[in-house]
Amino acid sequence: MIRVVFNQKGGVGKSSITCNLAAVSAASGRRTLVVDLDPQGNSTHYLMGHPAADLKNNAADFFEQTLSFNMFQKDPIEYIHSSPFDNLFILPSNPELDFLESKLEAKHKIYKLKNALRALENQFDEIIIDTAPALNFYTRSALIATDKVLIPFDCDDFSRQALYTILGELQDIQEDHNDKLEVEGIVVNQFQPRASLPTKLVNELVEEGMPVLPVKLNASIKMKESHQASKPLVYFAPKHALTAQFQELFEVLCEEKVSLETV
Ligand SMILES: Nc1ncnc2c1ncn2[C@@H]1O[C@H](COP(=O)(O)OP(=O)(O)OP(=O)(O)O)[C@@H](O)[C@H]1O
Numbered sequence: 112m113i114r115v116v117f118n119q120k121g122g123v124g125k126s127s128i129t130c131n132l133a134a135v136s137a138a139s140g141r142r143t144l145v146v147d148l149d150p151q152g153n154s155t156h157y158l159m160g161h162p163a164a165d166l167k168n169n170a171a172d173f174f175e176q177t178l179s180f181n182m183f184q185k186d187p188i189e190y191i192h193s194s195p196f197d198n199l200f201i202l203p204s205n206p207e208l209d210f211l212e213s214k215l216e217a218k219h220k221i222y223k224l225k226n227a228l229r230a231l232e233n234q235f236d237e238i239i240i241d242t243a244p245a246l247n248f249y250t251r252s253a254l255i256a257t258d259k260v261l262i263p264f265d266c267d268d269f270s271r272q273a274l275y276t277i278l279g280e281l282q283d284i285q286e287d288h289n290d291k292l293e294v295e296g297i298v299v300n301q302f303q304p305r306a307s308l309p310t311k312l313v314n315e316l317v318e319e320g321m322p323v324l325p326v327k328l329n330a331s332i333k334m335k336e337s338h339q340a341s342k343p344l345v346y347f348a349p350k351h352a353l354t355a356q357f358q359e360l361f362e363v364l365c366e367e368k369v370s371l372e373t374v
Pocket residue numbers: 120121122123124125126127128149151153242243244300301302328329330331332334335338
């Protein structure tokens with residue numbers, strides 16, 4: 112299964128959700144790939160630690176080789192790196208992605224990611240793509256390449272307004288480029304069950320018929336600590352409530368119970 116985590120709003124939890132879902136998937140024995148298309152590289156740092164910026168054969172290298180004619184193009188698998196965690200792999204980001212974007216756009220390379228992921232799809236059980244907080248070339252490439260989109264929602268009124276815009280943009284991509292694209296669900300993140308506003312906002316979304324997923328991810332300092340340690344929660348805090356919520360969310364998405372080998 113290939114899914115993309117997307118929300119144009121910054122800081123709603125795209126990278127945190129990508130890496131923690133991927134880590135639960137990997138810990139359940141599935142061969143799992145994270146594709147980091149955000150030049151900020153937060154998922155790359157989270158999974159690989161700080162030397163991540165130096166990784167050769169990264170996403171920028173992959174896109175760059177699509178710009179020039181080469182008889183011996185590298186196989187997409189050559190851009191995939193093992194992470195320190197069993198079954199968890201990454202196509203790392205690089206800041207060069209920013210500089211390449213206009214050239215890729217000008218040369219209409221929007222389907223290159225789709226072709227690469229099709230070639231990788233049967234080598235991984237799950238592929239999860241992290242995107243920048245923008246509907247840019249890379250995000251559109253990802254939305255064209257996948258069947259499912261997860262939209263993180265951080266329980267704030269601005270985010271609610273942003274949801275309507277996002278759903279409209281996804282519909283445009285679906286109509287123009289990818290009729291298989293579907294919203295898998297809205298992931299409520301940074302939820303504070305004791306505060307009244309988040310509960311009210313979420314209930315209103317459900318009443319409007321928005322596809323809100325049944326598992327809400329609580330706000331917890333453990334998330335920031337696990338970023339700091341470059342260790343997703345399933346490895347950093349296996350018994351924590353937020354870890355259990357990620358496991359439940361993954362089970363909802365893959366429609367089966369999973370047991371985690373790491374915990
Ligand atoms: N459930 C949570 N509890 C507490 N903090 C969280 C939670 N989810 C995310 N955060 C924190 O919120 C911040 C933003 O999260 P993250 O980087 O995952 O968002 P993003 O949508 O990927 O951001 P960007 O748009 O910049 O790529 C980070 O500091 C992260 O640690």
